[in-house]
Amino acid sequence: MTKLLFSRNDVYRYLTVLLAVLVFLIFLALPFAMAVLWSLVDPSHPWAYPAVLPPVLSLRRWAEIWTTSALPQALYNSYALAACVSAVTLLLAVPTAYAFGRMEFTGKSTAQMMTLIPLIIPGFVSAIFFSALLIQLGVYSRFAGIVIGHTVSLLPYAIRLLTVSFTMVRQDLVDAARDLGASPLTVFRTAYLPVLKPGLLASLIIVFILSIEEFAISYIVGAPDFVTVPTILYSYLGYNFIRPNAAVVSLILVVPNVVLMLIAERLLKSADPAVVTGKG
Template sequence: MLSGAVVAVSVYLVLPTLAIIPISFSDTDFIIFPPQGFSLRWYETFFTQPAWRNAAITSFIVATLAAVLATVLGTLAALGLARLGQRLARGLGALFILPLIVPTIITAVAFYGTFSRLGMVGNVPGLVLAHTILALPFVVINVSAVMQKVDWRIVDAARSLGATPLQAFWKVTLPAIRPGVLAGAVFAFLTSFDEIVIALFISGARAVTLPVQMWSGIRFEISPVVAAASCLLLLMSCFMLTLYWLLRKDPVQ
């Protein structure tokens, strides 16, 4: 009985994701199951229609910039947090996870109100800033987790052997926390690439991201091109996760 329940719940978890794959190869203008015919026309539409292509490009730019910013700021923050006293570190730690706890609808409305006065609605900088803030917690959490496992006497050793603080950082600290930094960067990229609620409010008509384009695709024209876009997003998630698993291995080992 237990095994039956476990299988049923597992199917419930993965089935809707898998159902998209056959639909994306269908030959009909509407969604029907089982899909009729086989064609790549919806993938062709995705790559040739300017609306879809531009949305994908915008998302890549925004996610890359947000991931870089969040990774740099988050890694520095994690390094700083570890040097603070217990109480201050705890308080700031709570601040850093706050963007994860506050419902995105509230963050979205708050950003919309403030960003519109700063001229950051409907353009890439606004999206990058918003997504950097949303991704920051993941970097801080991942780097902090790895830092707890490092024996920091290696940094003292490097310093006592004559390394400058900067050398010690590049040659000792950074390689030691590398898995956490990479995990944080992957999380940050995917957080931005997948983010919909904030983008719905602040992307405007000029900086449409892929999720926003999919949103209108799902709401207003249920065409299989959304399925093709979904499959490509699935592929990208798999690719990013594989990349992370490959990169996180310590080069020394």
Template sequence: MDKTMAMPLYLIKKRRIKRFYLMITLFFVIIQLLWVGIPIFMAIMWSLVNPDDAWSYPNLIPPSFSLEQWRYVFNYTNIARALKTSYSIAPLAVILSFLLSLPTSYVLGRKDIPGKKVFMLVVLLPMIMPGMVVALFLSRVFNLMGLSQTFLGLVLAHTLMSMPYMIRVMTTSFASIPQDVIDAAENLGAGTFVKIKDIFLPMIRPGLIAGMIFAFTTSIEEFNLTFIIGTPTFETIPTILYSFMGYNFIRTNASVVSLLMMTPNIIMLFIVERFLKSDYLSASLGKM
């Protein structure tokens, strides 16, 4: 007798639904791998093209490989100084964004204040407005304050662009904390410091880390503010990258710089994901 015939109808339906979800998941995983993997693969291939042996159609990969493109970028551009500048500004922008966003996010997430939705919209405006528009108007303010062409000005500008991401994520994290946990802590005599240390900070840790990733990545990839406010005194990785684009598009050199900008972010994302936990309640009870 056929096993399928002997199986209850609800189990057959359950198995079919499971297979359907598995196929859908597999489909989107493949699409995501192609969407992300092909551009990265092409960037790696273009960065290794031998200048003496051109890569063209119909070859799927370069006829020969060389590190000449990498040597050119490091020998004839300011990429080393740009790397130092980018990875000096980004951590400072993240720290400053955190310090400014933490109290703001707490109020927006835990307090019922008038005009909260309007304020949230104002906070998110830098994300909505074109970056070049923000940079042009902000440059005028920075010129009047003497912050143009300064390292401090770049840090403040990058902080401005990073804060909306930090505030948005941390506001959601604060709002998701169960009030019952806070009430129980207060009934047991927990003061403000204890609640911050043992409840709020552990429970917003996933959101805090996610906000820091967004802020760090935003700072590393920021071009408009750096170009308007910082150049030519300061150069970052995106300004070097854009110099190889436009009318004088040099694909090989642009691929090298794009990999230099992308690889540390990917490594950091995997490291953070390794330690990032999503169980907020366990975090608050010290079980992480």
């Protein structure tokens, strides 16, 4: 009996993977490589039409932006905001997700739908009216305003992720721990935490990343002088468009996020259901 090296299914599988890789290369890897090149273009030797590669490479753009723009302040603002936003979001999402994942009550599905609304409304639309509301409420701190805005718009992600985690907690393990005399804290550590941990870390990282990348709320609430990395980036794209400078800021914005995303991916993958739930 002869055996085919590749079955028909295998061929389709490889074609699909190939397509995915190609799309990834064209739309993500290539622009990313271009961004790296553009950020290294020397200010006194512009990269113009006939040249395939920049004539002179240097780090002068990086140094220039760092020293002349508000980028250091923007970086500080972005990361401080993201840290606060992810902490507050998690604090609010955990009890909500507990209710959605572990309790039955009337109006639960409606409530679940409601928590997804921020996903549907465009950031700019809500931000415009949100900034007016903040002033009416007497919240004049831009930082606090943006924290509130980000928290509201990112809560759906954390709630969704954590609700799934909470539904994976096994009631019989909770019961068994209590039955054997465990305190509420031990019940949490034994029956809840191992299942929740990947979801907690993943939602923390995802909210952190999305907060750093968020533009609409930061721009409108922070206007005119509160800067974050995306608002700086925007300032390079509009009126005085300088592609090499935009490339530098883009990289500063994106690279840490890519690293964080890879970590989140790892954490979600480590949530091996067999280890966590004991069901193979």
